[in-house]
Amino acid sequence: MGADSRRNGPAGLRRASALLGCSSVLLAGCASMPDTGDVHAVKASQRADSQVRVYAVPPRKDASPDEIVTGFLEAMTSDDTNFDTARSYLTPAASKKWRPEESTTVLASAPDPGTPVPGRRDNPGMSYPLLGRHIATVDAQHAYQPVTPSDYRRTIHLSQKSGPDGKQWRIDSLPAGLLLGASDFERNYRSVNKYYFASGRDVMVADPVYIRQRQDPVTRMDPVTQAVKALLDGPTNWLKPVVESRFPSGTGLKLKDGTRSLTFDDRNVLKVPLDDQASQVGRTQCMKMAAQILFTIKDLSSARLEQVELLRSNGSQLCVMGVGEAEGYAPDHSSGRPDNQYFVDGKQRLALLAAGATETDEPQSVVGPFGDGRLEVGAVGVARDEHRAAAVSGDLSRLYVASIVSNSELDKPVITSSGAGIGNRLSAPSWDGRGDLWVADRDPGRPELKRLAHGAESPEPVKIVPGLDGARIEAVRVSADGVRIALLLTKDGTTTLKIGRVERHGGEGDPVVTVTELRPAAPQMETVTAVSWAGPSRLVVVGKEAGGVQQVRYIQTDGSTVPKGILPGLNQVKSVAASDDESQPLVAYSQEDGIVRLPAGANWQMLVKEGTSPVYPG
Template structure:
């Protein structure tokens, strides 16, 4: 370390190459067993082709059979290891690797938080090779990385599949740089993962438009944009499996590719072209055509909240272009009628903004009310006998979801079409927990649940919504399966909402930390971005349209909003329970 000299300013590079790269050091001649173990663990984090340096620490047979691409184990705080056999033992030295298991990434690049608890334990058996050098004969099945190494090497991306006519984001992790095993760049890695099919968790409720066996054309290692006529075009060559697909199917394939690729480069993507195995054009889509295929809800016209003073549901248009905001107005229909005497405690607005599901002031009755025509308040469509209902949520099909918090009979209910007889939804894996808040994703295949258990602590779970299509009765057979932690790094979650690109915006605190608002992926992994200055928030709402501001309720300031690239601003000091349609 230098102990003297002048101090000079250093300007860090802003280019992509500023990222730290790691190259392993091959084993030294005559290296002892401990050095071999240390060197191998370091070499697993390297960027060299085929992880050749890491393989040099293995026996010849182990080097040939080791498949680092078969999966990744992520540990919190790194690994420790201790010898369990010495060099004098007949079988050679043996070392036990131990670490706190945080998550795994499977062969389809899908992230899975470790919900079972416990540690990662692995044994490395060392033997001497023909040259008398110590080598590892039993390496781990895949890669084992610390959390910091994993975040340095891999990045989250979304690939997209269809649920009916709607595109659904399926988050996976790919290498930030060229993959040492396949030699593919990040975009090619992501497209390869897209073609291999959805993650195991999402697979039961989505489908791919690509024919079975479709892969990138042999030898394709890189995919880049081609700029012609002012358009950035991505051309994706496929193998012969896709050569003869019909145009409607090809259009859906191209839409999957468009949404998968659009977030992976800094340049705007204008068009995706699908190529046959002979590199001739099969079809193409522009951004507008891909959007038409995606089946996404329209951009909301209003934000909604409850006026604290009179208990009315009101709406407001926020314009971010000129820093002006429209004045709040009562919603049309019975909920905005003066003198009706009905006070709203919470609300959800349908995606088409023609109806609202609202709770009565005591929270025991849910009403579905028109926002287009006047009239009397209808009868409640769902009631709780001895508890409160959660704030409701609409899915893209026009169904309403709500949970009853009755201690004697807690349940999740679905109201098909907002008017049919409520159907009780089976939720697997609640384990005695009680649902205290819920939000259905705009794609209609995931539901976020705040579940209270363990002495009153609220934890976030994400479940998969399954809808057996052979059931004829409206809503029958709908269930929520495979609950998994939505924010396992947080000790408690107090509010949440779905955000663009399949993410959740979560308000909560880490153990020993302060309350903050952070984005998490639907697989439970954390996205680094958080909301600046997000303190004192008790409710939050976001739109799929990223140009719309985040809207929240602050205990000190009422309804506040955060437009892209700006600061928080108070818009309604007397407002509660902000929501976007959904």
């Protein structure tokens, strides 16, 4: 619970620890408290149990500066209304200026109050350094922004103020926003995807943000209402240039007086009352608004969401949409369709294992030149409609596109790399949900990211803004919605993972396509060797942390970690593939075990001993 203290258990912190012991009555009752034995302060950021409730304790009379600082850090980790108890550690002026909702600074572990420094004549009181390892910031839009881990050092200042109980120590200067250790952040917050439409298209794009696990201390909204409000507030700044909301600008909730939460009725219908900004929208627009809410809420609520009903400010119905109706807006319009698993077999042919196949089922070579031996296949990307594939030759120098459902001819290569050596040629290709094909030419003399519109037109170089600063693209994976791209970039012998935004300008028939504003997606990993999209805002990566061993793990596209996201039991992994449908098994290539897969709730299963380069469509 609460903030880390390296001092000998101030009274406020000890009382908070005792209260936490009893707070478990919310779950399974509270055993009687022992009346003997020592009381120890609990170091909060050692665990992240989202069911634990931390109750803040106000400062006692004549509390020492140490107790004020540690008590305040503790109180910041609670769900106390408007952080009233945390504010009781501040002077009135400091409390008035403090805006905990504006940002959250996340440290690797709970902030450590360093050795205090006495004030000077011109600045009396006590100053405490707050020390830690900065790993991320959450902004006012609830967007998580990882940073390269660095030393954190800020100052908190105390002075003595006169009050009804005489002079008392209080904090009069402090860092902006909340300051939390990683596990306190995980206990208090949860990731949720807001959904917007890709610009000019009726395709949903996930915009991950963090909301409170329980009621928000400032707004007193529950998680469902927080998520809907965040959706109405609009997309985060990073995603905003490539998405649109169907809600009229400025639309807000119109909750009844005294209420803070949206409600489900007995038919699992979520009723969402909107203000006057939305009262005049037509049915087509209203249905798209409802779809945005359905996608945002469907995985958040413990109740089974069946429908969303949007209401005008006067309470009359705008429109109703069911869960099934919204699926037409899924990124590649194939939500719920089982994807086949593909790989390059031991004879360098493209083979598939049908969705739902068992361990004993034999893989089949695909129809056409990629499956009949006319081309030795080195790497492959299968179009999302599973009618075509793009294959790189065994020496990675040539890229071909051909049908995998009919026995077509092997046409000339659509791209040829002149790179010297197999490692300096073409990457594995990737298809987005628009049907465009992407590949990187790793030739050191002419490195380029290329796109073939609809997988058939002439390849065009894609400009990366502001540039790669000398890094080389090793791997390319484009999202199903077509507006985000994952790139493995190598520089100075280290390969890192970054996510870029895909922008299209100009006419729809001949747009200028750029990748902009690359941001780190796995800053906690020293090197990343393989990546695949694994859902609307989730990736599966293979890599190592500094000084660690190889891991296969899930991460969010915003760079935050997924609880229990590390997948044990597999070594020497060279490539990995996941479906956009998160219920489908993970597939990987291990030098030890060949092609293996991991179904939900099971262990790794070997599919084929001889094979490489597993992929799902995309």
